[in-house]
Amino acid sequence: MSKRFILSIDQGTSSSRAFVYDDGMNTVGTAQEEFPQIYPKSGWVEHDPEAIWASVRHVVGLALADAGVTAADILAIGITNQRETTVLWDRTTGEPVMNAIVWQDRRTAKYCAELKAAGHEATVTEKTGLKIDPYFSGTKLKWILDNVDGARARAEAGELAFGTIDTYLVWKLSGGAAHVTDATNASRTLLFNIHEQAWDDDLLRLFGIPAAMLPEVLDSAAEFGTTKVDFLAADTVIAGIAGDQQAALIGQAGFEPGMTKSTYGTGLFAIANTGAEALVSRNQLLTTVAYRVAGEVTYGLEGSVFIAGSAMQWLRDELGLIESAPESEAVAARTGVVDDVYVVPAFAGLGAPYWDPDARGAILGLSRGSDRGTIVTATLQSVAFQTHDLLVAMRDDGLVPDVIRVDGGMVANDWFLQFLADVLDTPVERPVNAESTVLGAALLAAWQSGLVSSTEEIARRWQSDRVFEPAMGAGVRTQLLAGWSDAVSRVRGAR
DSSP, X not given: OOSOEEEEEEEOSSEEEEEEXXXXXXXXXXXXXXXXXXXXXXXXXXXXXXXXXXXXXXXXXXXXXXXTXXXXXEEEEEEEEOSSOBEEEETTTOOBSSOEEOTTOOTTHHHHHHHHHTTOHHHHHHHHSOOSOTTSHXXXXXXXXXXXXXXXXXXXXXXXXXXXXHHHHHHHHTTTOXXXXXXXXXXXXXXXXXXXXXXXXXXXXXXTOOGGXXXXXXXXXXXXXXXXXXXXXXXXXXXXXXXXXXXXHHHXXXXXXXXXXXXXXSSEEEEEEEETOOOOOSSSOEEXXXXXXXXXXXXXXXXXXXXXXXXXXXXXXXXXXXXXXXXXXXXHHHHOOOSSOEEEOOBTXXXXXTOBTTOOOEEESOOTTOOHHHHHHHHHHHHHHHHHHHXXXXXXXXXXXXXXXXXXXXXXXXXXXXXXXXXXXXXXXXXXXXXXXXXXXXXXXXXXXXXXXXXXXXXXXXXXXXXXXXXXOHHHHHHHHHHHHHHHHHHHHOO
């Protein structure tokens, strides 16, 4: 059997997955494994990097077995990852200096407020396209350097390496030979100038980050390194990397300016392609690198919401209201649209367009008649309402998509997608292959390896499964959105 398969690794917030694709980019093998979430304090979220690595090793083996292929059959590897999650490790031993600080973590909120009060946000936004917020990697990295004994001195001596999860995985896969990232992940650190496509000396000084600990930044389709591990064939090339949301845009064939995708995984992330223009938002959205191929940068305008699918996990694990996330569809279908109870899932603060790290979750409007179905349905509806907030901001910035392409675990829920189309008053289109994130990473690796020739070829292969057309009356929509706006204002006012 010739080497004609692509292995794509999707290292997400709650689980690691591996997919094997044939040379026609058809899925032939899959595997998934959850790993522990660590909550040391309120608002703090961590992962054990070694647990992540163990889960990746395991799912790769399972996916190869599921596909009926061996490691020797893999032509190239693509990686997509939870963005902003921050890892710091010893260059010699590979040992992490502490747990990874996850993108949802809010421990640096006070420091971010101090930076804003000192007037730094305008400069940071101009250079990076981002807001000063605990969400991004820069303040997490500074926290580690300032709070782990000896870390700063070791970093300044060149003994420590920093990376987001993609960088950490490439380091492990290459046996410590490659310390690299791609432009999409670099653009989420608060340290990378998206216009100059380079680490920014002014920002490194602002955050107190030694340049020696930063990875090399490559295109999203590039040779990032080759494998030196016992569970993959030696010298298999790692050929594609993109942060999970940018990978989803690629998987959705969002290559034309104005094309918009919305992903419903742990969080909710909408990205609109803005082409060669790094569009500056007037409405608290982020300017980011959508992808960089052959040295050419394509930018995106992004709305980031921290809680979406994880709200379903909350209903399942903490409240015990459902046994599995898919059960929410049947519950909502029985309950119908809820117009008097609002769940605001601000468990990690509010992201775009509010950027309020101090907000916390709430259930508002409860009465004696409120039941399990009410809370489950209201939680589903909250994800649609948050999407509406992002779309309003995008429209005000001049982007008016004709259709929203959706992907992620929640899009298997037809009730949710119909409610989403109703609230947005915009068609919502689900692809045949809803695994856009992991597909995007595979396509980058296939592109670099010559299995895919162009964006036009990717676009031709993309297939629609179903379009959900808006059917809700304007009066009902207006009433629901007014109630949501009031609920958000109450949460933001509760300090």
